[in-house]
Amino acid sequence: MESFSEDTFELQELPQSLRSSRKLVKDFLAKFDLTYDKLDAYVGLFTGDKMVAGGGYQGSVIKCIAVDPIYQQCGLANKVISYLCSELWAKGLANLFVFTKPNNMSQFTGLGFHLIGSADAAILLESSKNGVADFAAALLPYRQSGIQGAIVMNANPFTLGHRYLVERAVSNCDHLHIFVVAEEKSIFPFAVRKKLVEEGTKDLANVTVHSGDQYIISSATFPAYFIKELSDVAKTYAQIDLNVFARHIAPALSITKRFVGSEPTDALTCAYNEIMQSELPKFAIEPVIFDRKIKEKQPISASSVRGFLAAGDIARASQFVPATTATYFSTPEGRMVIEKLKGIDG
Numbered sequence: 001m002e003s004f005s006e007d008t009f010e011l012q013e014l015p016q017s018l019r020s021s022r023k024l025v026k027d028f029l030a031k032f033d034l035t036y037d038k039l040d041a042y043v044g045l046f047t048g049d050k051m052v053a054g055g056g057y058q059g060s061v062i063k064c065i066a067v068d069p070i071y072q073q074c075g076l077a078n079k080v081i082s083y084l085c086s087e088l089w090a091k092g093l094a095n096l097f098v099f100t101k102p103n104n105m106s107q108f109t110g111l112g113f114h115l116i117g118s119a120d121a122a123i124l125l126e127s128s129k130n131g132v133a134d135f136a137a138a139l140l141p142y143r144q145s146g147i148q149g150a151i152v153m154n155a156n157p158f159t160l161g162h163r164y165l166v167e168r169a170v171s172n173c174d175h176l177h178i179f180v181v182a183e184e185k186s187i188f189p190f191a192v193r194k195k196l197v198e199e200g201t202k203d204l205a206n207v208t209v210h211s212g213d214q215y216i217i218s219s220a221t222f223p224a225y226f227i228k229e230l231s232d233v234a235k236t237y238a239q240i241d242l243n244v245f246a247r248h249i250a251p252a253l254s255i256t257k258r259f260v261g262s263e264p265t266d267a268l269t270c271a272y273n274e275i276m277q278s279e280l281p282k283f284a285i286e287p288v289i290f291d292r293k294i295k296e297k298q299p300i301s302a303s304s305v306r307g308f309l310a311a312g313d314i315a316r317a318s319q320f321v322p323a324t325t326a327t328y329f330s331t332p333e334g335r336m337v338i339e340k341l342k343g344i345d346g
Contacts, residue, residue, distance in 0.1 A: 008047050009045045009046065009047055009052070009053075009074075009076065009079070010045070010046045010047075011043060011044070011045055011046075011079070011083060012043065012044050012045075012046055013041065013042075013043050014041075014042045014043065014044055014054075015041070016039045016040065016041060016042055016056070021042070022036070024044075024051065025039070025042050025044075025054065025056070025064070028044070028051050028054060028066065029054075029064055029066055031066075031068075032066045034064065034066055035231075035232065035233055036064065037058070037063055037064060037099075037233055038058050038223065039056040039057065039058050039063075039064060040056070040057055040058050040059065041056055041057060041087070042054060042055070042056035042064065043055060043056065043080060043083055043084065045076050045079060045080060047071075052067065052068040052070070052071045052076065053066065053067040053068065053071060053076035053077060053079070053080055054066055054080060055077075055080040055081060055084055056084070057084055057087070057088060058219065058223065059093075059219040059220070059223070060088060060093045060095065060096050060097055060214075060219065060220060061096075061097045061098070061099055061219060061220050061223070062081065062084050062085070062088075062096060062097065062098045062099070063098070063099040063100065065077060065080065065081065065098075065100055065104070067080075077104075077107060078111065081098075081108075081111060082111075085127070094128070095126055095127055095128040095131050095214070096113075096126065096127040097124060097125065097126050097127075097214075097220040098113050098124070098125045098126075098127075099122055099123075099124055099220075099237075099240075100122065100123060100125070101121070101122060101123070102118065102121075102122065102123050104123075105123055105125070108125050109125070112127060113125035113126065113127055114126055114127075114128070114129060114131075116131070116132045116215075116244055116247075116248065117221065117240040117241070117243040117244035117247065118240065118243055119236045119237075119239030119240045119243060120236070120239065121232075121236045122236045122240065123240075124220065124221065124240045124244065126220075131214070132215055132244065132248045133248070135213050135214075135215055135248070135249075136248045136249060136251070136252040137252070139210065139249065139252040139253050140252055140253075142177070142208050142210070142253060143252070143253050143254060144174065144175035144206075144208075144253075145174065145175075146173070146174025146175060147173045147174045147175075147256060147257065148173060148174065148175050148176075148177065148253055148254045148255045148256060148257070149169050149170075149172065149173030149175070149176045149177070149255065149256075149257040149258070149259055149288075150176070150177045150178075150179065150245075150249075150250070150253070150255045150257070150258045150259070151165060151166065151169055151176065151177075151178045151179070151258070151259050151260070152178075152179045152181065152212065152216055152217060152245075152258075152260075153165075153178065153179075153180060153181070153197070154180070154181040154186060154193065154217070154302070155180060155181075155188075155193045155194075155196060155197050155302065156186040156187060156188050156193060156302045156306070157188050157192075157193065157196055157302060157305060157306075157321060157325050157328070158193065158196040158197050158200045158302075158321065158322065158324075158325050159300050159301070159302050159305055159320055159321050159322075159325070160293060160295070160300050160320055160321060160322060161261065161292055161293045161299065161300030161301060161302075161320075162197070162200070162302075163200055163201070163322055164290075164292075164293035164300075165259060165260075165261045165290060165292075165293075166178065166201055166204065166207065167204075168259070168290045169257075169259040169288075169290075170204055170206055170207060172257065172259070172288065173206075173257055174206065175206045175207075175208070176204075176206060176207045176208070176259075177207075177208050177210060177253055177255065178197060178201070178207060178208070178209045178210065179210050179211070179212040179216050179249075180193055180194045180197055180209060180210070180211060180212060181193075181212050181216065181217045181218070182211045182212045182213050182214070182216075182218065183212075183217070183218050183219055185219075187306065187337060187340060187341055187344070188337055189337075190211070192328070192333070192337070194209060194211065196324060196325050196328060197209050199322075199324035199325075200322040200324045200325060215244055215245075215248065215249065216241070216244075216245060216249065217241055221237065221240055221241040221244050222237045222238060222240070222241035222272075223237060234268060234271070235271055235275060238271065238272045238275045238276075239275055239279060241272075242272075242275060242276055242279045242280060243279065245258075246279065246280055246282070246283035246285055247283070250283065250285055255285065256284060256285055256286060257285065257286045257287075257288055258276065258280060258285055258286070258287055258288065259288045259289075259290065260273055260276065260287070260288070260289055260290075261289070261290055261291070261292045261293075261299075262289055262290065262291050262292050262299075263292075264292070264299060265299075265301075273287075273289060277289075295319075295320060300320050304320065305317045305320050305321060306341055308320070309329070309338045309341050309342075310338075310341040310342055310344065312338075312342065314329050314330075314338070317329065
């Protein structure tokens with residue numbers, strides 16, 4: 001076997017804002033039957049003009065790691081991962097995630113990462129030893145007796161459709177846990193979304209509202225959710241997100257039912273619901289799908305409410321949301337959010 005010195009390889013950053021760099025990365029990954037995924041940055045190791053190893057990240061997630069088989073024994077993956085970790089830690093990201101193929105698990109666990117979720121085609125690991133365990137432990141004081149159900153919602157904003165789903169769910173379990181997506185990629189900030197869910201359900205005694213944190217539909221577990229891209233990679237992310245929920249979160253609260261609304265228009269959410277129906281029963285969790293609430297012959301959706309707000313029709317938007325959400329629209333903070341929506345619409 002040919003030996004290589006440290007000087008053999010040159011590390012180069014490949015800006016993903018450049019089409020030529022994206023093509024170089026896509027072509028490199030294709031050699032290993034890997035699909036290019038959305039990336040903030042990518043770094044390659046070169047010998048001459050030939051890229052022999054590389055890896056990138058999006059947010060706090062390291063992914064698209066590949067090494068030419070000829071150079072597998074040169075420790076190049078470690079070099080790439082160490083560089084990416086240093087970059088992300090320098091950005092102040094304490095807990096890093098790795099999305100990779102299952103056969104790479106030992107390599108990453110050897111670097112101090114810990115498995116938290118898996119799918120047929122990929123696994124998810126995190127750098128924090130007790131990250132997801134601590135999140136699950138923090139849920140333990142909210143454990144209730146009887147049949148426990150769960151809903152995960154973004155609530156951007158909380159609508160009468162969400163309220164209808166909650167009402168149907170609470171009639172089918174003894175206690176309902178609502179997890180609000182914490183990722184700040186929605187027009188309504190997380191703190192506002194969570195508050196509107198809390199206010200919109202406070203009359204229901206058997207409901208507890210939680211943050212989804214980094215472990216439920218986040219940039220780490222299900223980034224495709226935020227770009228609404230239906231692909232094989234997106235389906236793999238959906239599997240991982242559900243696996244993390246079933247392995248870590250549901251047991252902490254003894255959840256045995258997960259409720260969702262039917263999805264007639266969003267292909268990605270429809271695919272997620274289908275995957276949920278096949279994955280959750282493996283963990284003795286029953287998926288329950290309710291038909292969406294209809295108003296004016298259309299399912300009530302947060303996107304239609306945002307559309308009314310963007311058009312400046314607050315009165316019409318208010319017809320599709322609980323009074324607590326409608327009240328928020330008239331607050332100074334609510335008006336600022338609506339102005340942002342108008343800017344996006346324009």
